[in-house]
Amino acid sequence: MRKSGQILLQSPPIGVDVLDIKHDMEKVPGVISVHELHVWRLNQHKALASAHVTIADPSLELFQQQVKTLNECLHAYGVHSVTLQPELAREDLLRTRATTGGLTRSEIAACQMNCGSSCEELTCCG
Numbered sequence: 424m425r426k427s428g429q430i431l432l433q434s435p436p437i438g439v440d441v442l443d444i445k446h447d448m449e450k451v452p453g454v455i456s457v458h459e460l461h462v463w464r465l466n467q468h469k470a471l472a473s474a475h476v477t478i479a480d481p482s483l484e485l486f487q488q489q490v491k492t493l494n495e496c497l498h499a500y501g502v503h504s505v506t507l508q509p510e511l512a513r514e515d516l517l518r519t520r521a522t523t524g525g526l527t528r529s530e531i532a533a534c535q536m537n538c539g540s541s542c543e544e545l546t547c548c549g
Contacts, residue, residue, distance in 0.1 A: 439462060439470070439500050439501065439502075441460060441461075441462050443500075444460065444462060444472075444496070444497065444500055444502075445457050445460050447496050447499075448460075448474070448476070448493055448496055448497075451489055451492045451493055451496070452489075453478055453479055453480055453485060453489055454476055454477070454478060454489060454493070455477040455478060455479055455512045456476075456477045457474050457475070457476055457477070458474070458475050458477070459473070459474055459475040459508075460472070460473075460474040460475075461473050461474070462500075462502060465504075469503070469504065470500075470501050470502040470503065470504075471502065471504045471505070471506075472497055472502045472504070472505045472506070473505070473506040473507070473508075474505075474506075474507055474508070475507075475508045475510050476489070476493065476507050476508065476509055476510065477510045477511070477512050478509055478510070478511060478512065479511075479512050481511050486509050490507055493505070493507060
């Protein structure tokens, strides 16, 4: 009953720390940040994940390489089905960071996928 409840509540797999996964994903070259990261169990044997990934380079070819590395990272945590949404870091903030070094990763990687004002408080942007 407890295991079924944890699956229905979409809790992460036992022994998996989502912050550890986020930290490891953000170490991939070219990945500025990861947000809206959700890891949950579909059943007792399969874990899923979804995330927004802020990247500096708009190249689709490069992102495909990064996705391969990100998938390998998630596989190490037992997550084998992943949906990743790329977001481009704002150019003006990247330039400011390069010249002054004064911006944090989170300021550069603010969510670019606003769904509108009616439900914004329910997203990472809210």
